[in-house]
Every structure is written in C-alpha cells, then in structure tokens.
Amino acid sequence: MADFFSQRFGKNVWITRHARQSMQHRGIDDATLEQIVEAGDIKRKDDVHLWVYMHIDGRTDNMICAAAVESEAIIIQTVMISWELEDEI
Template sequence: MYSHRFNIDIHITRHARERMASRNITESELLELIEQGTEKYKDDIRFWIARHFENRQDNLLSVAAVLEEKLVVKTVMHHFEWENE
C-alpha cells in the first residue's frame, strides 16, 4: 500500500490488521482515511489521522501512525474522539 499524500509506503502492523478485522475496516477505507483524514501531530513523527465515514455507525475512524522510512500504522480505532474537543 502506498500513500500519495505522504509520498511513502504504508506498513500496517499485525496489531493494526487485527483491529481492522475486529472492526470491519477494509483496506480501501484505511487508505481513504490516510489520504483524506484530518491529521494531528504529537511530535515530529507520531500522529493521528481521523475521518468520518457516512456509511458507518462507529465514527470517527482513526489511525495512530509513525512517520519513519515508511508510514507505520500502529493501530486502528473507531468511536474516536480528539482530545480537548
């Protein structure tokens, strides 16, 4: 998988794939989330991306990621809420 937004390959960890399976999140939804979601950085390399999907009841979907030599998706969340909002 490749992100045109970040111009880098995407690596999905085993943990993130397990979360995707348990939450019925497809790879195409994950890619849409990464490419079009709102991002908030914790520091220079760690961040979250979140996006609302009209056809899902468990919004907001989000990933926690690390930007290294690849974009590493650490986990995938649903019913996400931004802190301090």
C-alpha cells in the first residue's frame, strides 16, 4: 500500500526505507513531507528524476528537499536538509 496519494502528481507516493531513516534522523514527519510534495518547488534532472523542495517556517535547517523518481508512482529516495538549489552548468 502506498504511503499517500499526491493530488498534485495524480499518483501514489512511496517512501523508501532509506528516505524514512533520513526523515527520522532529520526530524521530518509524514505531514511535512506530504506538504513538500504537494506544494514545494520542483527541479527536474531529467524525465524521471526530480527534486521537490520547500522552506518550512520554524526550522533552522532549511531548505528541505525530497529526491524522487517519477514513473507510475512517485518514489521518494531520500530527504535532505539545508539543501541548496544549484544552477545547471
């Protein structure tokens, strides 16, 4: 069973074990991750890989970013803090 359904993407969202461990270590709960997926900014690496990121009020370790793969579902591979958007060279 999927972890949640994304209205934004129209797909189920799965959170890998590694991403869950990252979330726990960084103090990010399911509701915060869902907020990032549904309302965060998106940067695509290619047709499949993307980052969804967002500044969360009240946190000192912003930005929070979920690295994901998009296919039939959205698969969250890891969750990072203090993430910085970099321009492509």
